[in-house]
Amino acid sequence: MTIRELAYLAIRVMAVYFFVLGLNHLVNYLDFALPAYLQVLGEDISYGKVFLLVGVPSILLLVISVALWLSAGKLSRSLVPSRSGENETSPSFRGVEAFVLAVVGLILAILAITTLARMLLNYANMDAQNLYIDNRSFYISLVEQGIRLLLGIVLTVKAEGFAQLLRKIRGNRA
Template sequence: MKIRELAFLVIRVLAVYFFALGLNHLVAYLDYSLPAYLQVLGDDASYGEVFLLVGIPSILLLLISVALWLSAGKLSRFLVSSNSEEEASSPSFRGIEAFVLAVVGLVLAILSFSSLARILLNYANMEGQRLYIDHRSFYIALAEQVIRLLLGIVLILKAQGFAKLLRKIRGDRE
């Protein structure tokens, strides 16, 4: 099995994981969040408004999982360079290390993206309802998710470079 084939399988496993995570969030939304928001907001809120506030991050996770599943081939070709076509039975640690860093970046980016959507929609709704907003907590949560998203994107795009840097730090020869 080649590293690219292994990458394809890992991306498909990630797609299943994100789908399960999205379903879990959706069930929690329907079971807990929807009744709580409707109770807090009272008669002023409709199901559509509450769905936009709470349900979109769940739907984003489900859509991302479907996109990952459908684009696993293209994504595995992007994440694993063409010069790392060696067999996984005699794995090249260099190729696998860079691939794992890219997958970690993908996970960070997807999870932080859905969290950013949740935070921003929640803020917009609370601002629209003229409810009290702890701006300090909001900005801290926003900064955390932006940093995670940027870290994920950097890991996806520069996984080979980070793997090379880690090898140099460990003292491995090229």
């Protein structure tokens, strides 16, 4: 199995994971969060608006999982660049290390995006309802998720560079 085939398989597994995670969140929102929101907010808000508010992160996870599944081939080619000098039948540790860092970055970015969507929708809804918002804790959480998103994007895009940096830190330049 080549490293590109391994990448393709890992992306497909990650797509299934995000799909199951999205369904799990959607069921939890429908069972617990949606009735609670409807009780707290009263009659001046529609069921559809509340569903949109609490369902967007779940729907985002489902859409991302389908996109990952459909673009697994293209994504695996971009995450694992081809090298003319390497033996394709036996993946090297260097290639696997860079790929794992890229996958971790992708997971961080996707989870941060869904969390940011949930936070921003909740903030907008609470602001529209004139409810008390603890701005300090909201901004701290917003910065935290922003840092996670940036870290995920940088890890995904520059995985090979981080793998080289880790090898230098370990003293292994191979």
